[in-house]
Amino acid sequence: MSSRYNHKVVEKKWQDLWSKLKVFETIKDVNKKKYYVLEMFPYPSGKIHMGHVRNYTLGDVVARYKKMKGYNVLHPMGWDAFGLPAENAALVEKKHPEKWTYQNIKTMKNQLLRMGLSLDWKREIATCHPEYYKHEQKFFIDMFNAGLAYKKEAEVNWDPVDKTVLANEQVIDGRGWRSGAVVEKKKLSQWFLKISKYSDELLSDLDSLKNWPNKVKIMQSNWIGKSVGSEIDFKVSGQDTSITVFTTRPDTIFGATFLAISTEHELTKKILKQNNDLNNFIKECEGINSEKIKKGFKTNMYVDHPFINGKKLPIFVANFVLQEYGLGAIFGCPAHDQRDLDFANEYNIEIIPVVKPINIDEKDLKITNEAFTQDGIIINSNFLNGLKIEEAKDKIIKEIEIKNIGRKKINFKLRDWGVSRQRFWGCPIPIIYREDGKILAVEDDELPVKLPEIKNFTESSSALRNISEWKETKCKKTGMKAYRETDTFDTFFESSWYYFRYCNSRLKEPFERSDIDYWLPVDQYIGGIEHAILHLLYSRFFTKALRDLNYFNLDEPFKGLFTQGMVTHITYKNNSGEWVEPRDIERVGNKFIDKNGSNVETGKIEKMSKSKRNVVDPNDIIDSYGADTARWFMLSDSPPERDLQWTDTGIAASYKFINKLYELVEKFKNYETKNPNDSRTIEALKKIINEVSNTIEAFQFNKSVAKIYEFVNTLSDGLSKYRLSKENFKWSLAKLSLILQPFIPHISEEIWSNVGDNSLCINQEWPVEEIKSELNLKLAIQINGKTKEIIEIDSNLEKDGVMETIKRNERVKKNLLGKEIVREIYVPGKIVNLVVK
């Protein structure tokens, strides 16, 4: 594609000028209203991908728009720089992971600079820098002292090949994501943060997040998983002990016919000591999917039913009872729980219905293979009979509490956050273990605990536990020998507070309270939906924890959240079933061929990924078409929250548009038409300008793009059909450059420099146009709800006048021929509907 517009020169020119004039460097100004725009910071993996381009383009539109609207905009960027890929790369290159990381940061920063983003680079951070992570070590110590961080044995996902713990999300179908080895469960002593303390607050505060997508709030709410029920103690028959269960259906207590405990329950452990059969049973269970096959081991123990004298329930050890949820013990009511029913049928356990559907007679109620779990009326339940489920729950809980055999109880699915990772490239956990067995926080003045310098990075140096000179230390106070904690933090630790650090990223302290008061919360946070739970929940927790540690007074970090869709691309497969990269594809008629000339089949449209080989490199696009073209395409067509399909024709269209804008400026330079006014065009343009504002406010940038096309089309028509005056042409171009500024800022400045003053376009005020009320209104005329005619009428006409005008219209007359008007509906400015018979 040829063009006269040299994007390379023009884009570089404006980027340099913005930088030279420090246009995007922000200073706190309490007299100015602030706006904090933040996009999720990238992991420095090597180069940016289209997902980044989309994410940062969206954020840049908001940042530039808000700046022009007069806000003091904070729009920072940084690097989520700790993580496993750096270690893997370091092993290959035998260099410190730091080298690889900083190299990538350099490359990616250059790429971001070429996109022309309105970022304040003065605030840039890299989380692997000791001046960054020392603060989170301090936070951790504060949490430790406040009882918010603690250590306990926990089961982890252990990759036997990579010899490391994996996070849950790194285990795919039971195998390590990198090694492919079957992941083992292993008990390790781990550090935890007490996020569960905030379960209730994390849940209820979701309501206050009005500018969050509902979807994300529902996901978090499900994850937190609050359920209201009760605990009930069952006395073990003939013994002094009892087993406590958690249930959300205490109303079905009279239908209880067995009790089941998990394979890891304390009682199970006790029985295990004497019973080898149970041991065999547990081993047997390991290979079984308990969701499909329910297995149980009948112990010779029973519990007494708390409300039926003399009734005893057998105790089973069952594979479907989870130790992690509730108390690892349940009472089984087969009639009203599918799992219990499946289990009961397998082991011939009695089934007693205690809830009946409202419109079915008790006699006709049969439960065989399907449990009844809906609303109904209680039966077979002594003093609960005749009550509705909710009433029965209240009553039975009262009884339980009176008898002192249980209590109302709220349970959460949310578990405490395990933050220990057996990795090198992470933030060291600032703890020492003294030889006398004491676990101590590292003293403040010894922070940061830095990672060791390693010249030759090998497998053995890739874990801190192997580096004895680093590991061995002394307790400063007592002089006793000690060794350091060799685990590092989960990298979600760094991303849980980076948005605070941006307030003043070079400060000696983590931040200044007055800065937090001014800048936070983030007004608009933008990122992928994949962080809906983990990152966003951890950040919310961190904010609340730091608040309680008196760092500031803030409940929620992100006031507005926007989750963008993915960038997708069609996939191609050759005859051998291998994926083929788009750049190796050629189109011949309706068919596609690869480099070797063989046919290629098109497959599904999928998220751009290396494995599917359907990736388009932003670098190539910016080289050939420029940043404005890439940005414009990212914003066109698809609503930001939906997936965006990458197409070559789409990028070509964007390129065409950028060139058209340039040609418009060239045209202006030589434009000499002297015909004066065409108010019709100018009025139309003013209307469009306001519509662009509305669509930006609503985060519907695809519509902004459509409106801008309309602007240019209207302007072109104004020039060719109505011979717009040069002054009006100039006015139009100036306005155009303003509304283009958030989207494609380089060409916007270029236009402005030809028609505006000497200042920068980005420093102008966003245009707000006054619309003249139109003299003539378009009115649609419907007969029986079907539009027959559109006419223009004087906007001052009253209903009667309007009706008269309409009835004089030829088409309307024709349609009314031989009919009788039954009703006349008039919606001013919109329609007239004549109902006829």
Place this chain on the structure above:
RNA sequence: GGGAGUAUGGCGGAACUGGUAGACGCGCCGGAUUCAAAAUCCGGUCACUUCGGUGGUGUGGGUUCGAUUCCCUCUACUCCUACCA
């Protein structure tokens, strides 16, 4: 199993609180320009039609003067989550 969402031309998608369905872009068709092509520019483009109209927003129904929009039914697809007692 549970939860959330989506469905409009050949394609991506518009249509404000119910009021002109298909804006805008792509693609396609025709024309101009060109030795020719690319690029560019202009015009057309939901379907059927006897050129009067008629039908049309996944399916079937309902509310209404009027439904892409609200309510119910069904279907298809996407995403999340998963023994949570």
